[in-house]
Amino acid sequence: MTSLDHQVLGPAFAQTPYDHPFRVELRAWLAEHPVDPEPLDQDARFRHRRDWHRTMAGNGWVGLHWPVEHGGRGVDPLTQFMYYEEVALAATPEPVNTPGLILLGPTLMAHGSAELKARFLPGILSGDEMWCQGFSEPDSGSDLASLRTRAELVGDEWIVNGQKIWTTFAQYADYCFVLCRTEAGSERHRGLTLLICPVDQDGVTVRPIRQISGDNEFSEVFLDDARVPKDWVVGEVGQGWSAAMTLFQFERGDQGYTDHARMLVHLLDCEDALRVAEADGTLTVDRAADARRVQRDLWVRIQELRHLNYRGAVLAKAGQELGAVGSMTNLVWGELEKDLGSAFAEASGARSLVLGRHDTHARLASRAASIYSGTSEIQRNIIAERLLGLPK
Numbered sequence: 001m002t003s004l005d006h007q008v009l010g011p012a013f014a015q016t017p018y019d020h021p022f023r024v025e026l027r028a029w030l031a032e033h034p035v036d037p038e039p040l041d042q043d044a045r046f047r048h049r050r051d052w053h054r055t056m057a058g059n060g061w062v063g064l065h066w067p068v069e070h071g072g073r074g075v076d077p078l079t080q081f082m083y084y085e086e087v088a089l090a091a092t093p094e095p096v097n098t099p100g101l102i103l104l105g106p107t108l109m110a111h112g113s114a115e116l117k118a119r120f121l122p123g124i125l126s127g128d129e130m131w132c133q134g135f136s137e138p139d140s141g142s143d144l145a146s147l148r149t150r151a152e153l154v155g156d157e158w159i160v161n162g163q164k165i166w167t168t169f170a171q172y173a174d175y176c177f178v179l180c181r182t183e184a185g186s187e188r189h190r191g192l193t194l195l196i197c198p199v200d201q202d203g204v205t206v207r208p209i210r211q212i213s214g215d216n217e218f219s220e221v222f223l224d225d226a227r228v229p230k231d232w233v234v235g236e237v238g239q240g241w242s243a244a245m246t247l248f249q250f251e252r253g254d255q256g257y258t259d260h261a262r263m264l265v266h267l268l269d270c271e272d273a274l275r276v277a278e279a280d281g282t283l284t285v286d287r288a289a290d291a292r293r294v295q296r297d298l299w300v301r302i303q304e305l306r307h308l309n310y311r312g313a314v315l316a317k318a319g320q321e322l323g324a325v326g327s328m329t330n331l332v333w334g335e336l337e338k339d340l341g342s343a344f345a346e347a348s349g350a351r352s353l354v355l356g357r358h359d360t361h362a363r364l365a366s367r368a369a370s371i372y373s374g375t376s377e378i379q380r381n382i383i384a385e386r387l388l389g390l391p392k
C-alpha cells in the first residue's frame, strides 16, 4: 500500500517538521516494506498485526521510546509523535502487544527487579511473548480498588484465586499482569500486589466474550489455584497500587499519541464512502449534506486532538508530568473515536448495516472507546477535581 501525503495531517508543527530526518528515514523504510491491509477475521487480524510487529521489531522500529539499555532507541516524545504519524500515514497494521509495550514494560522498568527486566523486556519488544492486562473484575472496573482476586504465598509460589474480566487478547497472551490482594483482610488500595501470571497453565481458564462487532477481543479469565513464581512481583509485595498508578500514567499519556493520524486517515475513507453513496443514490442530497457537515466537524476535532498530543509531547520532552491533562486527551480521543464510527455509518447509508464490512466493524467496535482505559465519566471526574478544582 502506498503511503499518504502529509497534507492529510494538516500544517506541520515547528518541532516535528515533515522533512525531519527521522521522518525521512522511517518513511523510506516503510516504503521498502509494504504491508497488506488488515484482514477482517479476528484470528487472522491478530496474526497479521503480530507478524508486522515482529518485522518492525527486527528492524529496530518497535519500542523506540524504551531506553537503549532495554533494547529501545531512547527517543524523546516528539520523535515518538512523528513515529505514530508516519506509521498511520503508511496504513500499517494497528499495534499489538500494547499491554506489554506501553504498560507493563515501562512499569517494570520503573518498579521491577533486574532479574524480571532481563527475563521479560526482550520478549515484549520482539513480540515473541504476548501480554494481557488482568485488572478489571466483574464488580471492580472504575472502582478498581474494590478488587477481590487474592494471592497467597505457599512455599515458592503465589497461589492465585479469583476472576478477571474484559481481558483484551487473553486468548493470545503468554502472560497476564494481575493485580490482586495479598494481605488477608486488607481493604481498598492497601495490601495489593502486581503479579506476572503465566496464562498457559491448568489454573487459568480463558473464556472469550462475544462483542457487538462479532469479535471476541476480550475474555473472562478464571484463576483457580493459578501458580506464579514467588519473585514474579512487579514492585514490592503489598505495593501493587503504586505500580498500578505508574501503569495508568503510561496508559493515559500514550493513548492519544497513537491515534490522531490514524483517525485522519479513517476520515478520508469516510469521505470516500460518502462520495460513493452520493453517486449511487444511497444517500439523499440532504443526508449527504448533513454527513459532510459532520465530517468537517470531525476534522476540526481531530486537529484539536493532534494539538493536545503535540502539547503533551512537548511537555513530556521538557520533563513535565502530564498528570490530569492525560485524562483530557483520553476523553477527547474516546468520544472522537465513537463519533468517527457513527460518521462512517452516516456516510455509508444502508451499507453500514451490512456485517462483514470494515466500516461496519469499525462503527460497532468504536462503541467501546469511551469505556476502556477509563470511562469518559471517570475522565471527566478527574478533570473536574484535579484540573478545575471542583468539589467531588
Ligand SMILES: Cc1cc2nc3c(=O)[nH]c(=O)nc-3n(C[C@H](O)[C@H](O)[C@H](O)COP(=O)(O)OP(=O)(O)OC[C@H]3O[C@@H](n4cnc5c(N)ncnc54)[C@H](O)[C@@H]3O)c2cc1C
Pocket (backbone or CB within 6 Å): 132, 133, 134, 135, 136, 137, 138, 139, 140, 141, 142, 143, 165, 166, 167, 168, 169, 218, 368, 371, 372, 373, 374, 375, 376, 377, 378, 381
Ligand atoms: C473493549 C474493552 C477492552 C478492555 N480491556 C481490558 C483489559 O485488557 N484489561 C482490563 O483489566 N480491563 C479491560 N477493560 C475493562 C475496562 O477497564 C472497564 O470496562 C472500565 O474500567 C469500566 O469498568 P466497568 O466495566 O466495571 O464499569 P463500571 O465501573 O461499573 O461503570 C459503569 C458505568 O458507571 C459509570 N461510573 C462508574 N463510576 C463512576 C463515578 N465515580 N462517577 C461517574 N460515573 C461513574 C461509568 O462511567 C460507566 O458508565 C476493557 C473494556 C473494554 C470495553
